[in-house]
Amino acid sequence: MARHLITSAIPYINGIKHLGNLVGSQLPADLYARYLRGRGNEVMFICATDEHGTPAELAAAKAEKPVADYCAEMHDVQAEIAAGFRLSFDHFGRSSSAQNRALTQHFAKVLAEQGLIREVTEQQMYSKADGRFLPDRYIEGTCPNCGYDSARGDQCDNCTKQLDPVDLINPRSVISGSTDLEMRETKHLFLRQSAMKDKLAAWIDSKADWPVLTTSIAKKWLFDGDGLQDRGITRDLSWGVPAQFEGAPWEGMEGKVFYVWFDAPIEYIAATQELSAQDGTDWARWWRTDAGAEDVTYTQFMGKDNVPFHTLSFPATILGVNAAEGENWKLVDYIKSFNYLNYDGGQFSTSRGRGVFMDQALSLLPADYWRWWLLSHAPESADSEFTWENFQTSVNKDLADVLGNLVSRVTKFCNSKFGTEVPAEVVLTEREEALLAQFREGLAAYEKAMDAIQVRRSAEELRALWVLGNEYLQAAAPWSVVKTDEAAARGIIVFALNLIRLYAVLSRPFIPDAAQAIMTALDCEDWSWPEDLDAAIRTLPAGHAFTVPENLFRKVTDDEREDWANRFAGRRD
Numbered sequence: 001m002a003r004h005l006i007t008s009a010i011p012y013i014n015g016i017k018h019l020g021n022l023v024g025s026q027l028p029a030d031l032y033a034r035y036l037r038g039r040g041n042e043v044m045f046i047c048a049t050d051e052h053g054t055p056a057e058l059a060a061a062k063a064e065k066p067v068a069d070y071c072a073e074m075h076d077v078q079a080e081i082a083a084g085f086r087l088s089f090d091h092f093g094r095s096s097s098a099q100n101r102a103l104t105q106h107f108a109k110v111l112a113e114q115g116l117i118r119e120v121t122e123q124q125m126y127s128k129a130d131g132r133f134l135p136d137r138y139i140e141g142t143c144p145n146c147g148y149d150s151a152r153g154d155q156c157d158n159c160t161k162q163l164d165p166v167d168l169i170n171p172r173s174v175i176s177g178s179t180d181l182e183m184r185e186t187k188h189l190f191l192r193q194s195a196m197k198d199k200l201a202a203w204i205d206s207k208a209d210w211p212v213l214t215t216s217i218a219k220k221w222l223f224d225g226d227g228l229q230d231r232g233i234t235r236d237l238s239w240g241v242p243a244q245f246e247g248a249p250w251e252g253m254e255g256k257v258f259y260v261w262f263d264a265p266i267e268y269i270a271a272t273q274e275l276s277a278q279d280g281t282d283w284a285r286w287w288r289t290d291a292g293a294e295d296v297t298y299t300q301f302m303g304k305d306n307v308p309f310h311t312l313s314f315p316a317t318i319l320g321v322n323a324a325e326g327e328n329w330k331l332v333d334y335i336k337s338f339n340y341l342n343y344d345g346g347q348f349s350t351s352r353g354r355g356v357f358m359d360q361a362l363s364l365l366p367a368d369y370w371r372w373w374l375l376s377h378a379p380e381s382a383d384s385e386f387t388w389e390n391f392q393t394s395v396n397k398d399l400a401d402v403l404g405n406l407v408s409r410v411t412k413f414c415n416s417k418f419g420t421e422v423p424a425e426v427v428l429t430e431r432e433e434a435l436l437a438q439f440r441e442g443l444a445a446y447e448k449a450m451d452a453i454q455v456r457r458s459a460e461e462l463r464a465l466w467v468l469g470n471e472y473l474q475a476a477a478p479w480s481v482v483k484t485d486e487a488a489a490r491g492i493i494v495f496a497l498n499l500i501r502l503y504a505v506l507s508r509p510f511i512p513d514a515a516q517a518i519m520t521a522l523d524c525e526d527w528s529w530p531e532d533l534d535a536a537i538r539t540l541p542a543g544h545a546f547t548v549p550e551n552l553f554r555k556v557t558d559d560e561r562e563d564w565a566n567r568f569a570g571r572r573d
């Protein structure tokens with residue numbers, strides 16, 4: 001049994017996320033966590049809400065609530081939706097927790113002691129119309145790198161370059177639209193990433209097995225132009241982790257907080273500490289290499305826009321802290337990043353109500369339908385696109401016609417001819433031996449793809465296993481055989497019933513509810529992974545009672561497809 005730490009990029013607190021966000025981090029992370037647990041590994045799967053920063057302040061103001069109350073409410077909303085999608089977090093934390101405040105301040109203090117933080121008096125955008133300094137996200141302008149005209153002050157969504165607001169060409173306030181901005185003097189803390197450049201480069205180079213999408217983005221910001229730049233880690237805001245320490249105030253930093261991107265990844269660790277506070281879990285054996293985490297494999301999941309922070313900024317924090325005596329924090333072992341999921345010829349848009357958001361999706365169909373489509377179309381090697389035609393076809397064919405139909409035919413046929421008890425022991429004829437040989441090969445391919453976190457490939461391999469079962473049943477044709485050789489028909493159906501149980505076990509990472517429905521119908525709780533296929537195919541003994549399940553999946557109709565396409569098309573501009 002190995003130990004795996006898995007984190008999903010943490011979703012920002014303001015508002016409900018769309019399906020593209022879901023498939024870019026939380027959902028594939030859940031797939032991997034469920035798979036590793038299924039194979040008997042010890043897993044710690046962590047996510048949280050990212051609660052600090054100006055967007056939360058402004059959203060709270062709009063909702064006329066104190067920001068802490070607003071965040072608490074939205075955290076619960078996101079947690080409930082995550083549960084609806086069956087995201088199996090061991091803990092879904094909050095970056096505004098006491099644990100994150102303490103750890104963020106501790107890391108900053110150690111970094112300063114290591115000489116890795118410098119104080120910078122700088123000019124910052126002040127909006128006279130808004131009466132405040134404008135944080136990064138509330139300044140937009142033209143990207144100096146690629147010319148995109150709606151680049152945010154912290155990052156360009158078009159080319160992913162990390163920016164500082166002063167870099168923008170023709171900046172304007174997002175709050176008021178005012179261009180009456182002036183530079184005013186303010187003091188900030190900078191993480192000396194440039195001093196860590198060689199260390200970071202060597203570390204990235206040691207990750208030969210990482211996806212090219214991940215390493216190419218990291219190397220771009222390490223080496224392009226003037227190379228990796230120092231990064232401001234404080235902001236003129238009130239909502240966040242104060243840039244102060246208990247008993248040792250940081251002079252000149254009164255009224256400032258750490259930048260949300262400094263404290264957010266630290267929340268991966270702090271969230272595990274939150275869990276410890278709740279149930280006594282030993283967080284340190286996951287995160288401290290001097291307390292057991294040396295044996296842990298740590299995998300992060302994220303969209304490509306988050307890669308620079310996870311390959312450079314956060315590792316700079318950890319590597320910098322680890323240079324100090326007694327600090328031994330776990331660095332990530334593998335980063336799985338995703339491209340974007342687009343929506344029907346364009347982008348998802350919150351402001352224009354375009355595309356399907358997580359709560360809406362669950363109001364239309366159960367989680368498994370979405371999980372299956374999203375994972376089997378995950379934007380791995382390139383951006384991918386959601387269309388209702390594709391969704392309807394995929395769900396109807398893969399889930400209803402292939403898996404659902406097989407389960408239904410086998411249980412119904414057995415029930416009508418032999419009753420609701422497994423009607424014999426499994427005896428393998430040549431036909432079953434041949435099927436098992438094919439199945440063994442397919443299973444190995446499925447495991448290989450899952451081990452490598454090749455999400456689409458894994459879905460293809462799983463579907464191929466379902467197809468094998470359908471072909472077996474079609475060729476064996478127990479409904480014909482039963483007319484002349486009842487014993488042989490019993491043999492076929494017993495084998496098929498056991499095959500269905502295997503599908504529940506193997507499919508659970510993708511479609512946990514359907515897997516549970518199959519197991520409930522089979523009155524079986526043996527979820528063990530079929531490491532020994534010959535034994536696993538004999539799990540259900542003669543005389544074992546089962547029930548015929550309700551149809552596992554219904555089909556999406558043409559009317560529904562058209563209705564939903566219209567409903568989520570968004571307002572035309």
Ligand SMILES: [Zn+2]
Pocket residue numbers: 143144145146147148151156157158159160161
């Ligand atoms: Zn750009």
